[in-house]
Amino acid sequence: MPQALAMRTSAPPRPRRAGPAAEPALVRWILMATALAFLALFLALPLVVVLTEAFRKGVGVYAAALRDPDALAAVRLTLLTAAIAVPLNLVFGVAAAWSIAKFTFPGKQLLVTLIDVPFTVSPVIAGMMFVLLFGAQGWFGPWLADHGIGIVFAVPGIVLATIFVTVPFVARELIPLMQEQGTEEEEAAMVLGASGWQTFRRITIPSIKWGLLYGVIVCNARAMGEFGAVSVVSGHIRGVTNTLPLQVEILYNEYHLAAAFAVASLLALLAIVTLVARSLVEWFELHRRTDTTHEQETTA
Amino acid sequence: MSIEVRDVSKVFVGSQALNGVSLEIPAGELVALLGPSGSGKTTLLRIIAGLEAPDSGTIHFHGEDATERHVRDRRVGFVFQHYALFRHMSVLENVAFGLRVRPPSTRPNEAEIRRRAHDLLRLVQLDGVAGRDPSELSGGQRQRVALARALAVEPNVLLLDEPFGSLDAKVRKELRRWLRRLHDEIHVTSVFVTHDQEEALEVADRIVVMNEGRVEQVGTPEEVYEHPASEFVYRFLGDVNLFHGRLVRPHDVELARTAQGAGAVLATVRHLRPFGAVVRVELDGLDGGQTIEVEVARERYVELALQKGDQVYVSPREVDPPHRFGRERPA
Numbered sequence: 001m002p003q004a005l006a007m008r009t010s011a012p013p014r015p016r017r018a019g020p021a022a023e024p025a026l027v028r029w030i031l032m033a034t035a036l037a038f039l040a041l042f043l044a045l046p047l048v049v050v051l052t053e054a055f056r057k058g059v060g061v062y063a064a065a066l067r068d069p070d071a072l073a074a075v076r077l078t079l080l081t082a083a084i085a086v087p088l089n090l091v092f093g094v095a096a097a098w099s100i101a102k103f104t105f106p107g108k109q110l111l112v113t114l115i116d117v118p119f120t121v122s123p124v125i126a127g128m129m130f131v132l133l134f135g136a137q138g139w140f141g142p143w144l145a146d147h148g149i150g151i152v153f154a155v156p157g158i159v160l161a162t163i164f165v166t167v168p169f170v171a172r173e174l175i176p177l178m179q180e181q182g183t184e185e186e187e188a189a190m191v192l193g194a195s196g197w198q199t200f201r202r203i204t205i206p207s208i209k210w211g212l213l214y215g216v217i218v219c220n221a222r223a224m225g226e227f228g229a230v231s232v233v234s235g236h237i238r239g240v241t242n243t244l245p246l247q248v249e250i251l252y253n254e255y256h257l258a259a260a261f262a263v264a265s266l267l268a269l270l271a272i273v274t275l276v277a278r279s280l281v282e283w284f285e286l287h288r289r290t291d292t293t294h295e296q297e298t299t300a
Numbered sequence: 301m302s303i304e305v306r307d308v309s310k311v312f313v314g315s316q317a318l319n320g321v322s323l324e325i326p327a328g329e330l331v332a333l334l335g336p337s338g339s340g341k342t343t344l345l346r347i348i349a350g351l352e353a354p355d356s357g358t359i360h361f362h363g364e365d366a367t368e369r370h371v372r373d374r375r376v377g378f379v380f381q382h383y384a385l386f387r388h389m390s391v392l393e394n395v396a397f398g399l400r401v402r403p404p405s406t407r408p409n410e411a412e413i414r415r416r417a418h419d420l421l422r423l424v425q426l427d428g429v430a431g432r433d434p435s436e437l438s439g440g441q442r443q444r445v446a447l448a449r450a451l452a453v454e455p456n457v458l459l460l461d462e463p464f465g466s467l468d469a470k471v472r473k474e475l476r477r478w479l480r481r482l483h484d485e486i487h488v489t490s491v492f493v494t495h496d497q498e499e500a501l502e503v504a505d506r507i508v509v510m511n512e513g514r515v516e517q518v519g520t521p522e523e524v525y526e527h528p529a530s531e532f533v534y535r536f537l538g539d540v541n542l543f544h545g546r547l548v549r550p551h552d553v554e555l556a557r558t559a560q561g562a563g564a565v566l567a568t569v570r571h572l573r574p575f576g577a578v579v580r581v582e583l584d585g586l587d588g589g590q591t592i593e594v595e596v597a598r599e600r601y602v603e604l605a606l607q608k609g610d611q612v613y614v615s616p617r618e619v620d621p622p623h624r625f626g627r628e629r630p631a
Contacts, residue, residue, distance in 0.1 A: 188380060188384040191350075191374075191450075194397070
């Protein structure tokens with residue numbers, strides 16, 4: 001899964017002399033070697049395995065597996081799901097972070113806690129919750145059936161489950177950022193005559209854009225890679241309700257190993273793209289934060 | 301444009317920030333809101349700006365009730381304590397912002413916007429850094445950019461929240477003289493908040509002394525310093541000593557080797573600061589052990605040949621009228 005591969009990259013270590021508080025060289029080497037060995041074993045190796053298995057029977061088989069109608073349907077559904085879930089979470093995340101960071105209102109702490117619920121609940125439980133609500137035997141099941149609306153074992157259920165598990169990503173990224181920035185710049189803009197929308201577009205958005213982009217990238221990776229919650233509500237109807245991760249599972253269970261790994265390689269590709277995008281955004285963000293720190297130092 | 305504050309009160313969660321404050325600020329004056337932290341001065345400034353709404357009372361600009369007017373329609377220039385410059389915009393764009401966000405009908409064209417922003421930067425002597433980011437400027441430069449940005453909208457009133465608060469001592473002195481000169485040049489009604497009495501005394505035409513959400517006294521620097529209306533004002537505007545229930549400024553205390561008159565107290569010299577024309581002497585009173593601060597002229601110091609540990613007589617100089625402020629023994 002892409003988010004398992006993604007990890008926070010840190011700033012390149014500055015070359016410096018070992019100070020009096022530095023650890024002995026041996027200790028440092030052991031720590032570094034342990035970390036690298038761990039990464040190689042648990043992150044790099046699986047990626048290599050996925051790619052070798054995918055091409056084991058040749059490029060022809062690989063291409064054929066990706067051209068399979070069910071695989072293409074899975075790609076389309078995954079893209080569709082992400083295309084709905086990510087923008088919705090973007091809007092929700094900005095709205096939630098804005099209200100939490102810039103205003104005080106009753107129930108604010110509750111909202112902060114609720115945003116974290118998807119992080120603390122197992123995705124399978126989330127999926128089952130939707131089945132209990134919208135399934136044939138669920139609370140709203142009969143009403144939905146009467147009106148011919150299918151949610152569970154259909155595309156809407158997959159989208160709902162995906163939105164649920166990705167809710168925290170954008171909001172969580174923005175809340176600390178907006179809290180740190182405070183409201184003075186917005187106030188300054190308003191005093192200068194800017195309308196609410198002008199203030200938002202010209203002041204708020206530019207100052208959170210890197211954090212926002214970062215949140216969107218991570219949210220997207222999760223939306224495309226989500227398995228548990230989607231698996232429960234999907235019903236695994238080939239070519240209709242299978243997303244990429246579900247398609248991989250089906251192929252694997254049916255011993256189509258080369259095809260399974262070929263489709264999996266798409267998700268691995270997504271992981272690599274996400275990693276690169278994340279690193280780029282973090283690099284820019286780090287740049288900005290260094291500026292801000294510098295600013296605070298000279299003010300003090 | 302004149303500002304009038306009528307009976308304004310404001311309560312924040314659990315604490316009274318302003319308690320029935322009334323105040324008149326004539327057009328063209330430079331006024332200081334002076335008080336300790338928590339006295340409500342910043343709240344009052346933000347209410348005048350429209351950044352906070354009063355719980356009761358009204359704000360009038362040029363005789364017109366502006367209490368309900370939105371902050372963006374009040375045409376005030378506001379300089380924030382930490383400047384609040386837009387960090388993702390260049391210095392020039394910061395100054396131009398107020399013009400750029402105007403509705404198309406009143407917005408000057410691009411060339412005019414740039415010309416006016418450059419003019420303002422010249423006014424604050426910063427045209428050379430127009431293309432830089434705020435993070436590349438020093439504190440004093442940022443302060444001036446914030447001022448230029450506030451002036452760009454041709455404000456009716458200029459409001460400054462602790463404008464020199466986060467600057468080092470030398471820059472602070474320069475900037476406040478500069479602000480005084482700037483005000484003499486452009487004459488926009490200005491109100492600044494400060495907790496530094498020296499700053500208020502040096503810069504303002506008029507000082508509003510605030511304490512615990514109320515106005516203690518309004519007057520020229522000379523009036524509030526020489527004729528304080530309350531004990532609080534007297535204490536807040538300088539060091540004081542207490543003699544038999546009377547408050548006395550350090551420069552109104554006399555030192556002598558022999559007892560002079562009935563009010564004299566025997567005290568031990570604890571610390572001397574013999575620099576400059578005025579020598580500061582710290583003494584411990586022998587009767588109550590209280591600390592007495594005295595400022596004596598250099599000639600007198602030489603004449604007395606004061607040494608650390610000396611015992612001398614301390615007596616208040618007769619001032620007219622003596623400051624008593626009602627209570628017999630002030631806390």
